[in-house]
Amino acid sequence: MSNALQDHPAEPITMPDELHNRLRQAANLIIATSKPIKGVTHYDADGLSAGAIISATLLRLKKMFQISLQHSLDDDSKILKHKHTTNDSIKIFADMGSNQLENIEKYAGWSIILDHHVPKRDTKVKNVIHINSHIFGINGAYEISAASLAFLLSIQVSEHNWDLLPLALAGAIGDKQHKNGFKGLNLELVKTGLECKIITASRELKVNGNNILEALVRSTDPYFTVLSNNEPEVKKLLTGLQIDPGASVQELDNNAAQRLASYLVLKLMDQGIPPEDAEEFVTTRYFTEKYQIDIEELSHIINACGRMRQMGVGVAAGLGDQNAIELAKKLRVEYKQNILDGLKRLEKDGLEELENIQYFYEKTAEFAGTFAGIGMMYFFNQNKPVIALTNAKENINISGRGTVRLVNKGLDLAKTFAEISKEFNGSGGGHQIAAGAKIPLNKDKEFLNKVDQSVGEALGGNKKNASQKE
Ligand SMILES: [Mn+2]
Numbered sequence: 001m002s003n004a005l006q007d008h009p010a011e012p013i014t015m016p017d018e019l020h021n022r023l024r025q026a027a028n029l030i031i032a033t034s035k036p037i038k039g040v041t042h043y044d045a046d047g048l049s050a051g052a053i054i055s056a057t058l059l060r061l062k063k064m065f066q067i068s069l070q071h072s073l074d075d076d077s078k079i080l081k082h083k084h085t086t087n088d089s090i091k092i093f094a095d096m097g098s099n100q101l102e103n104i105e106k107y108a109g110w111s112i113i114l115d116h117h118v119p120k121r122d123t124k125v126k127n128v129i130h131i132n133s134h135i136f137g138i139n140g141a142y143e144i145s146a147a148s149l150a151f152l153l154s155i156q157v158s159e160h161n162w163d164l165l166p167l168a169l170a171g172a173i174g175d176k177q178h179k180n181g182f183k184g185l186n187l188e189l190v191k192t193g194l195e196c197k198i199i200t201a202s203r204e205l206k207v208n209g210n211n212i213l214e215a216l217v218r219s220t221d222p223y224f225t226v227l228s229n230n231e232p233e234v235k236k237l238l239t240g241l242q243i244d245p246g247a248s249v250q251e252l253d254n255n256a257a258q259r260l261a262s263y264l265v266l267k268l269m270d271q272g273i274p275p276e277d278a279e280e281f282v283t284t285r286y287f288t289e290k291y292q293i294d295i296e297e298l299s300h301i302i303n304a305c306g307r308m309r310q311m312g313v314g315v316a317a318g319l320g321d322q323n324a325i326e327l328a329k330k331l332r333v334e335y336k337q338n339i340l341d342g343l344k345r346l347e348k349d350g351l352e353e354l355e356n357i358q359y360f361y362e363k364t365a366e367f368a369g370t371f372a373g374i375g376m377m378y379f380f381n382q383n384k385p386v387i388a389l390t391n392a393k394e395n396i397n398i399s400g401r402g403t404v405r406l407v408n409k410g411l412d413l414a415k416t417f418a419e420i421s422k423e424f425n426g427s428g429g430g431h432q433i434a435a436g437a438k439i440p441l442n443k444d445k446e447f448l449n450k451v452d453q454s455v456g457e458a459l460g461g462n463k464k465n466a467s468q469k470e
Pocket residue numbers: 046047095116145146175
């Protein structure tokens with residue numbers, strides 16, 4: 001036995017007992033059912049990766065199932081309020097659900113929630129298995145993603161599902177949990193994956209493309225002011241550093257890579273990026289044989305599918321379908337150009353500022369959060385969180401992003417958005433560092449003023465709040 005090809009670790013992953021109990025209970029429920037299972041997940045990289053893990057798990061069990069990919073789970077969502085009948089089996093909610101616990105308890109019948117957003121409370125009924133990391137003392141913003149939770153469930157169902165690990169990490173990367181290195185349970189998964197050789201790791205520059213010129217011109221993360229989306233400027237830089245623009249990123253000799261890395265790390269620090277973040281320009285990449293791409297790229301192509309409204313392709317790519325992967329790569333190129341154009345526009349035009357926040361309007365809801373996230377990381381004012389607003393048909397969609405430093409000073413966008421959107425009969429929540437909300441049309445100015453005030457109070461040295469940990 002021990003000499004057989006190792007497709008899973010000998011020892012199980014260490015985790016809190018109660019998390020293990022609930023995963024076990026959920027796994028048993030899935031294994032036992034003979035009726036169709038309904039999955040509901042978020043359309044971002046983490047949600048789609050979780051969706052792919054759940055799909056693969058159920059396919060291998062030969063279960064009937066359907067996965068629905070959602071922007072959000074609202075009070076009036078049909079899926080949520082579909083009354084449970086005897087023909088239904090289990091509902092699985094991933095990357096969402098905790099904020100709709102009340103309704104899920106009321107309508108959904110047997111349900112499994114895999115969520116890492118801060119919940120208001122734990123479940124009160126036995127037919128809802130509430131697997132939210134925060135309940136077990138695991139910080140869902142930094143230590144585990146919905147895809148990682150779906151993966152933990154999947155390996156409870158069968159230890160032969162360890163090959164799905166790249167998807168867990170793709171989800172975690174989608175939620176920026178790899179910044180400054182993986183932590184917590186994510187790190188446990190990475191370490192174990194490396195030991196079992198399910199993934200491999202190498203130190204590389206954090207850009208990729210057909211050659212170094214293209215890689216830098218098309219780089220959105222990191223976003224280099226002046227250089228990104230500007231081929232003549234990048235050419236000038238490379239010539240100055242005596243680097244062949246046509247050289248491939250991986251084949252740059254050590255000296256050239258180092259010259260380029262030191263220049264660009266300084267450039268990022270010049271843009272106001274904290275040194276420890278700037279130094280991430282030389283980063284650890286994880287590679288997986290199964291997909292023949294590195295996991296960060298896997299995360300990016302899945303993300304692009306969601307943002308370009310081709311969610312089904314994202315899940316299929318996650319399942320390893322070659323045609324879907326090729327299509328997803330094309331969507332990624334298109335999406336990246338959209339992002340570059342949008343970021344360039346924000347770089348040129350600048351943002352609106354209030355005393356404690358900065359904000360901008362973006363017409364495509366799918367791009368707003370990305371602009372806010374990348375901009376906040378690479379060139380917006382580092383002292384104020386950013387709010388992106390999109391006017392939709394019936395309401396205004398809000399995306400907020402902060403920085404780790406601001407969170408350490410007391411910023412909690414999830415709490416701020418939840419409290420203030422409630423005053424407008426809207427909804428809001430998420431993480432301290434990244435949150436979303438929906439408010440009625442024409443309430444934007446009022447909302448911004450209230451958020452400005454609330455953020456001011458949170459950052460203004462109210463020591464009681466600042467020292468409170470979730
Ligand atoms: Mn997530």
